[in-house]
Amino acid sequence: MSRPTIAGVARAAGVSVASVSRVLNGLPATEEMVERVQRAVDELGYVPDARARSLKVGRTFQLTLAVADVGNPVYVTMMRAVEEVVSAAGYRLVVTTTGPDVVDEVALVRGMARGYADGLLISPLRVDEDLVKSIRECEVPVVVAGNVPAKAGVDTVRANSPKGMLLAVDHLVAKGRRRIAFLNGPADTVPGAARAKGFAEALRAHDLRPAAVAEADDFTFAAGRAAAPALLNSLTSEEVRVRVATSSDVRGRPDAVIAANDLLAVGVMHELAAAGLEVPADVAVVGMDDSELAEQSFPPLTSVNLGSAERGRRAAELLLARIEDNERAPRRIVVQPSLSIRRSTP
Amino acid sequence: MSRPTIAGVARAAGVSVASVSRVLNGLPATEEMVERVQRAVDELGYVPDARARSLKVGRTFQLTLAVADVGNPVYVTMMRAVEEVVSAAGYRLVVTTTGPDVVDEVALVRGMARGYADGLLISPLRVDEDLVKSIRECEVPVVVAGNVPAKAGVDTVRANSPKGMLLAVDHLVAKGRRRIAFLNGPADTVPGAARAKGFAEALRAHDLRPAAVAEADDFTFAAGRAAAPALLNSLTSEEVRVRVATSSDVRGRPDAVIAANDLLAVGVMHELAAAGLEVPADVAVVGMDDSELAEQSFPPLTSVNLGSAERGRRAAELLLARIEDNERAPRRIVVQPSLSIRRSTP
DNA sequence: GTCGGGCTTGTAAACGATTACAAGAACGAT
DNA sequence: ATCGTTCTTGTAATCGTTTACAAGCCCGAC
Known part of the structure; x- marks a missing residue:
């Protein structure tokens, strides 16, 4: 009834356990054996x-991918890419969710004792000393998809948010938009901070000033909707000011919104529709991540492709390489963005 | 340098390995120990x-959830529910993707030898003899989220698609729609077959005839878009017929489309928009699954809630119960649907 | 004072594989 | 015929835990 062990097979075949093991692992043996x-x-x-096998050989043939929110479609893209690479290398992929708190991430890395997986690929929303420390001390190789200080001495693959932001602003400006607003996620997150900085720089490069800036509580659709009114209210007060000042065209109601990710962008579009504004005629909207949601949304969302698939792929390759050779120098890869233009911009 | 073992701890503490193990597992020991x-x-x-621990105790404290497509938002809902239940019970959740082919599912179940996980929760798209056989023979408990024959003798949790379909049709009829079309996924899948049957029954219950039926290659957004023209073409030919025949109001261009899941529904909405038709004014659209995508889509999608969260939760509970006691009689739970009405219907 | 009972702790045998090592078989060359 | 080489196979140690069993200790009761 109970599951047969290698000893049972050996007995049934009338040979030794070693022989069974050898045959199973493709080591040389006679035809008859x-x-x-x-x-x-x-x-x-x-x-x-x-x-038993992994106890003996010291490997589990499992790799863990830790993401903050399985509901974020950007992780779907990344996960697909990672899965492809690691399964080709003979590993199984384990996906876990950390939630938005850094303490959860630290706990995950700490608890990632050898024995659960042979490597960890983590995409942390927030990074602090503790997290960096736990990554350095982790018994299995860790690759970070995101931005951690170079001194952490860990392999990283990250996006170039500022460049991506510039692509978005370039595009909007080329289409004649000048009053550009920004809906960020939490600014105390790594991507949030990077995008805030990128947005400011990009506007400066065009000699523009932000039409409005708001910050959502989270990188989710619900948070995007919740934060949008703040953006809309600020629009209104801008409008008021315009009427008083009759200023140049850089003032007045925003004619474009850039959101820090696609979920937020879709949330904004819903609120714009609720306010009776048309996309892209009245307000253009640009998302970031170029996830599946960008093409599924209506109108389809122009989105900055931050290379999530490539980041996933490269990160997975880095992880495999480090498992192969833990002494190699840490690499820091930056993936360049591109812009996927769809109908939410003119 | 290398990771300390229990023997190292024992040496450092000047006690035996057994004592260390006991302390770690909370067995009685003196204060000083x-x-x-x-x-x-x-x-x-x-x-x-x-x-080593799981080798000895015979458990891995991991549970596997196998889904066909991580990109399908219904699995996000389900995954969240499952995760909550299993992590409360002290298990880690491993998510794997099987792809749409039944052979992959069989391979997964077969390869699911004891040692990778303590249980498997699978939501198969297609079911055949082989799959049922592999599930019965599987060394670890398996729970199916979906429909398999009762004689398979396995715990299942499934949705009530026909009832859900009826809710959708009831709603559309109540809103005055009579020319109802149906975009199904592949009819050779379990959900595809169930929904086709449910649609036919629901229409019969209202003494209506289908305005059009089409079948997408897959339960994906892309397949939905690709299949929609077939539906639209059939609309056109219907329209032609109408013009010729001046028939009753059950003929003519569909004024409603029900899709077999939310991704397909969103795909249809895109094509409707491309054809210049308005939702819900010209055509009402109803999806199924009531996933996050339903509220994110625009207009927000009326969708049949097939209880994916509850199914996930119940399935996880069933799995835990079976791990506890493998001799209990198999249970077959059916979760009742409800309708989430949003703006894609009048 | 001795003996039995209850604790605490240590020794050693599992769990089910892989693999170093040694022994045995086969075979060609001298 | 004998020896050495090579190839195959088996024996046993090992991975890092848990746990059955035994041994030792302390204590109170007779």
């Missing part, structure tokens, strides 16, 4: 126990 | 090896 073992294996339906 | 072990553990930063 292979034949006998194979028959016994088939007959008993034997499958090697992964636990 | 606990103290010494604890200090040694802290000092060395010892963490038990999960592999």
Whole structure:
């Protein structure tokens, strides 16, 4: 009844456990030996126990991908890319969710003792001393998809948010928009900070001033909707000021909104529609991540492709390489963005 | 340099490995013993090896959730629910993707030898003899979120698609729609077959005939868009017929479309917009699954809630119960649907 | 004072694989 | 015929835990 072990197979085949193991691992053996073992294996339906195997060989053949929110479509893109690379290398991918708090991430990395997986690929929203420390001390190789200080000495693959932001602003400006607003996620997150900085720089490069800036509580659709009214209210007060000052065209109601990710952008579009404003005629909207949601949303969302698929792929490759050789110098890869233009911009 | 083992801790604390193990597992020990072990553990930063532990105790404390497509938002809902239940019970959740083919599912179940996880929760798109057989023979408990024959003797949690379909049709009829079309996913899948049947029954219950039926290659957004023209073409030919026949109001261009899931529904909405038709004024659209996408889409999508969160929760509970007691009689739970009305219907 | 009972702790045998090492078989060359 | 080489196979140690069992200790009761 109980599952057969290698000893059972050996007994059934009338050979030693070592021989069974050898046949199963493709080591040289005689025709007849292979034949006998194979028959016994088939007959008993034997499958090697992964636990025992990994205890002995010191590897689990599992890799963990930790993301903050499975509901964020950007992780779908990334996950697909990671999955492809790691499964080609013979690993199983384990996906876990950390939630938005850095303490959860630290706990995950700490608890990531050897034995659960052979490597960890983490995309942290917030980074602090503790997290960096726990990553350095982690017993298994860790690759970060995101931005951690170079001195952490860890492999990283990150996006170039400022450049991406510039692409978005370039595009909007080329289409004649000058009153550009920004809906960020939490500014105390790594991507939030990077995008805030990028937005400011990009506007400066065009000699523009932000039409409005708001900050959502989270990188989610709901938070985007919730924060949008603040953006809309600030529009209103801008409008008031315009009427008083009759200023240049850089004042007045924003004619474009850039959101820090696609979920927020879609949230904004809903609120714009609720306010009776048309996209892109009245207000153009640009998202970031170029996730599947960008093409599914209506109108389809112009979005900055921050290379999530490529980041996933490169990060997975880095992880595999480090598992191979833990002494190699840490690499820091930056993936360049591109812009996917769709109908939410003119 | 290398990771400390329980033997190292024992040496450092000047006690036996058994004592260390006992302290770590909370078995009775003297104050002083606990103290010494604890200090040694802290000092060395010892963490038990999960592999060795699970080899000995025969459990991995991991549960696997296998879904067909991580990009389908319905699985996000389900995954969240499952995660909550299993992590409360002290298990880690491993999510894997099977792809749309039944052979992949069979391979997954077969390869699910004890040692990778303590249980499997699978939501198969297609079910055949082989799959049922592999599930019955699987060494770890398996719970199916979906419909498999009762004779398979396996715990299942499934949705009530026909009832859900009826809710959708009831709603559309109540709003005065009579020319109802249906965009299904592949009819050779379990949900595809159930929904086709449900749609036919629901229309019959209202003495209506289908305005049009089309079948997408997949339950994805892209497949939905690709299949929509077929639906639209059939609309056109219907329209032609109407012009010729001046028939009753059950003929003519569909004034409502029900899609077999939210992704397909959103795909249809895109094509409707491209054809210059307004939702819901010209055509009402109803999706199924009531996933996050339903509220994110524009207009927000009326969708049949097939209870994915509850299904996930119940399935996880069933799995935990079966792990507890593998002899209990298999249960077959059916979760009742409800309708989430949004603005894609009048 | 001795003996039995209850605790605490240590010794050693698992769990199910892989693999170093040694022994045995086969075979060609001298 | 004997020796050495090579190839195959088996024996046993090992990975890092848990846990059954035994041994030792302290204590109170007779």
